[in-house]
Amino acid sequence: MEKMKLTLLYSDLKSDIDIIEKELETALNSSSHLINDASLHLLQAGGKRIRPVFVLMSAKFGQYNIDQIKNIAVPLELIHMASLVHDDVIDDSDLRRGRHTVKAQWNNRVAMYTGDFIFARALEYVTSIDNVKVHQILAKTMVEICNGEVIQIEDKFRNNQNLKDYFRRIKRKTALLIESSCELGAVVGGLDVKNVRRLKRFGYFVGMSYQIVDDILDFTATDKELGKPAGSDLLQGNITLPILLLKDHPTILRFVEKASKGSVSESDRMEMLKVVRNSDAIKKAIALSNQYLRKALKEVDALPNHPMKKKLRDVALFIGKRKF
Incomplete structure (x- = not known):
């Protein structure tokens, strides 16, 4: 339902999104039946x-x-998809969006090579763009995403994290790729430097808000809505914003210790979710997400008058207020 509402917001772009969807299918085609099946x-x-x-x-x-824009839109989605495959290996996740992950359907080795194949396809796609700046932005983005993956591994079950650690991690995990999507769309569209920067900042602020909401929903949404057990982030050792705001709570401390040893029961999970849902941590996390959202909307206000301004506002508000 939420996805349906979102697609209605940019329904006038449907024909171009359909082109990108077909291009993604073509890009993921491989001579290896195994990689082909895993990618599809x-x-x-x-x-x-x-x-x-x-x-x-x-x-x-x-x-x-x-015909030109698709050559940057497709690789950005491919980079995102590749990072999801690698993420699921790092987090040992069996479910994503209610379906088996690549690593669960096959194994870790197949998942890692599938992710590498998708990354390589992204690089191959962008070679058709004759603009050095595009390549520099994309290369820097991929380096930072990979750095972020390693930092996420280092931070697993680490109790002495602070908000700065968290914000730096989610910038690399999510905000950076959305920032680059807006910046590269503007660059390929030939916008002036001032408006490229505005759209870049918009993407960063929206990306930060988006990930904070994602981290909130991991605790507040149901297992069915998430397509995986609620609280999965913490089960996998990822200390997200709601937990950082509750990190000294005795129930949370016990849960993190048990989770690090792989000895969490279903009743432990239910108790942990009850503590998080009944705390003020959710309200505080929403307030921080809204701060980023307001900054994003300020950047939209500064853009030139164009029908797309309202679309940017509507999509930003939607993803910052979504329920799952």
């Missing part, structure tokens, strides 16, 4: 396609040509 399994799991949509919307402020 990931593609068929669906997704909001937020990153390509932000590429398209940003480019609309300039010289919009879908």
